[in-house]
Amino acid sequence: MPGPSVLIHPDVRDVPVTEVLFALSDPARLAIVRELADGPLDMADCTAVPDMPKSTRSHLMKVLREAGVIRNEPVGRNRRISLRRDDLEAAYPGLLDAVLGAARD
Amino acid sequence: MPGPSVLIHPDVRDVPVTEVLFALSDPARLAIVRELADGPLDMADCTAVPDMPKSTRSHLMKVLREAGVIRNEPVGRNRRISLRRDDLEAAYPGLLDAVLGAARD
DNA sequence: GGCATGGTTCGATCATACTTGAACGATCGG
DNA sequence: CCGATCGTTCAAGTATGATCGAACCATGCC
Numbered sequence: 001m002p003g004p005s006v007l008i009h010p011d012v013r014d015v016p017v018t019e020v021l022f023a024l025s026d027p028a029r030l031a032i033v034r035e036l037a038d039g040p041l042d043m044a045d046c047t048a049v050p051d052m053p054k055s056t057r058s059h060l061m062k063v064l065r066e067a068g069v070i071r072n073e074p075v076g077r078n079r080r081i082s083l084r085r086d087d088l089e090a091a092y093p094g095l096l097d098a099v100l101g102a103a104r105d
Numbered sequence: 106m107p108g109p110s111v112l113i114h115p116d117v118r119d120v121p122v123t124e125v126l127f128a129l130s131d132p133a134r135l136a137i138v139r140e141l142a143d144g145p146l147d148m149a150d151c152t153a154v155p156d157m158p159k160s161t162r163s164h165l166m167k168v169l170r171e172a173g174v175i176r177n178e179p180v181g182r183n184r185r186i187s188l189r190r191d192d193l194e195a196a197y198p199g200l201l202d203a204v205l206g207a208a209r210d
Numbered sequence: 211g212g213c214a215t216g217g218t219t220c221g222a223t224c225a226t227a228c229t230t231g232a233a234c235g236a237t238c239g240g
Numbered sequence: 241c242c243g244a245t246c247g248t249t250c251a252a253g254t255a256t257g258a259t260c261g262a263a264c265c266a267t268g269c270c
Binding site: 016017018019021022024025026027030092093094095097098099101102103 | 118121122123124126127129130131132135196197198199200202203204206207208
């Protein structure tokens with residue numbers, strides 16, 4: 001799989017709310033999160049923000065991952081990205097739903 | 106009252122969620138918001154973040170105000186700061202409650 | 211009016227985050 | 241194995257936000 005086989009996924013309860021909010025406060029990152037709301041996606045299929053260099057996209061994923069918002073795991077030669085709904089719900093109840101429920105900008 | 110008699114308070118529905126999230130993603134600003142959860146406060150009584158230059162504090166308030174999170178209105182020689190709970194609830198249901206409900210960092 | 215009070219605004223400096231190409235790493239298919 | 245593929249990591253440049261003193265402004269009070 002591309003890059004290191006294992007990436008760090010923090011316990012969401014160790015992540016300050018402010019960091020979660022910050023991760024969600026960027027339009028491109030939020031677009032990705034909304035896209036993932038319907039289910040996991042291979043990275044290559046995250047078309048929410050098109051025409052973006054892979055390094056930039058990878059960086060967005062890193063911010064989301066380090067904030068505990070998404071999971072990024074290798075599968076074959078790709079990477080599967082998924083929302084950490086349950087973990088987020090346990091740490092910050094209602095937060096993700098409220099954000100996802102917000103009208104599109 | 107200090108400064109201009111009227112400050113701009115946007116319609117929260119015109120403020121992108123991302124901007125609201127960003128305003129709340131700073132520890133100092135979030136501390137202010139939490140302090141206001143119990144009711145309006147004169148600016149001088151916002152002690153959540155002590156020992157801060159007034160220009161810095163004023164800037165934090167500006168970011169929160171422009172994001173539609175707080176109201177800042179003159180009263181006598183002071184300024185009254187209040188949470189725009191109802192407006193936020195109407196625009197982004199559940200969001201503020203979820204953030205306020207989050208465990209303190 | 212004159213002055214003290216409480217905040218905003220301006221401008222400059224500094225810190226943080228975004229962006230991107232290039233290099234590297236891990237896998238799969240022949 | 242070997243090359244191609246898909247992402248991550250690195251490093252450098254750029255942009256955006258925080259910080260804070262100084263200047264300014266509107267009010268209340270004498």
